[in-house]
Amino acid sequence: NAGVMQNPRHLVRRRGQEARLRCSPMKGHSHVYWYRQLPEEGLKFMVYLQKENIIDESGMPKERFSAEFPKEGPSILRIQQVVRGDSAAYFCASSQGTTNGEQYFGPGTRLTVT
Amino acid sequence: GENVEQHPSTLSVQEGDSAVIKCTYSDSASNYFPWYKQELGKRPQLIIDIRSNVGEKKDQRIAVTLNKTAKHFSLHITETQPEDSAVYFCAEAGEYGNKLVFGAGTILRVKS
Numbered sequence: 001n002a003g004v005m006q007n008p009r010h011l012v013r014r015r016g017q018e019a020r021l022r023c024s025p026m027k028g029h030s031h032v033y034w035y036r037q038l039p040e041e042g043l044k045f046m047v048y049l050q051k052e053n054i055i056d057e058s059g060m061p062k063e064r065f066s067a068e069f070p071k072e073g074p075s076i077l078r079i080q081q082v083v084r085g086d087s088a089a090y091f092c093a094s095s096q097g098t099t100n101g102e103q104y105f106g107p108g109t110r111l112t113v114t
Numbered sequence: 115g116e117n118v119e120q121h122p123s124t125l126s127v128q129e130g131d132s133a134v135i136k137c138t139y140s141d142s143a144s145n146y147f148p149w150y151k152q153e154l155g156k157r158p159q160l161i162i163d164i165r166s167n168v169g170e171k172k173d174q175r176i177a178v179t180l181n182k183t184a185k186h187f188s189l190h191i192t193e194t195q196p197e198d199s200a201v202y203f204c205a206e207a208g209e210y211g212n213k214l215v216f217g218a219g220t221i222l223r224v225k226s
Contacts, residue, residue: 031212033212033213033214035214041218041219042203042216042217042218042219043158043203043214043216044216045213045214045215048212048213055212056210056212056213058213059213091157091158093214101211102148102160102163103148103160103214104160105150105157105158105159105160106157107156107157108157
């Protein structure tokens with residue numbers, strides 16, 4: 001029973017480039033969450049999605065960041081025109097979907113902007 | 115807005131001693147409180163959680179207590195071992211239970 005999968009595990013981008021982070025939830029999970037962890041800090045909620053719907057994006061920066069969870073395929077977190085401040089670990093979590101369901105995290109994507 | 119305060123930020127204990135980490139939250143509508151353990155460079159790992167219909171939950175050496183009136187909850191680790199060394203995060207799930215608000219984390223060091 002595979003857990004939450006994320007790829008790539010490490011991503012290096014130059015300032016101004018685009019970063020695409022992918023997340024496949026656990027089998028049987030239909031709810032996906034993205035969190036960002038800055039170096040030596042806690043996790044901050046970014047966005048919560050169900051298939052083909054963004055449910056809560058209250059933690060997403062207003063510009064350059066977008067997320068989707070299509071009917072087929074993984075959830076994608078997209079960061080356009082990356083800046084050095086975007087360097088962080090981006091974690092995806094998934095849950096079965098019931099209210100207050102346990103969230104299980106993927107291994108994260110460590111984004112470095114040079 | 116939602117806020118979770120976590121104390122202490124670092125905790126050093128001798129192997130075999132107990133460790134206690136405390137969190138307070140502001141959203142009185144919250145009903146779900148998980149704890150995560152994160153080792154260096156690894157994913158946050160769910161170790162125990164508690165829902166608001168109980169005051170205490172135990173799983174082997176770890177236990178969590180919840181006081182909804184005072185809006186605080188605590189993680190207790192007994193008979194600590196070196197492999198317990200990690201960063202521990204508390205969280206609450208907000209009014210709708212769909213997003214986790216995390217505390218700032220506690221670095222636990224167990225000295226052998």
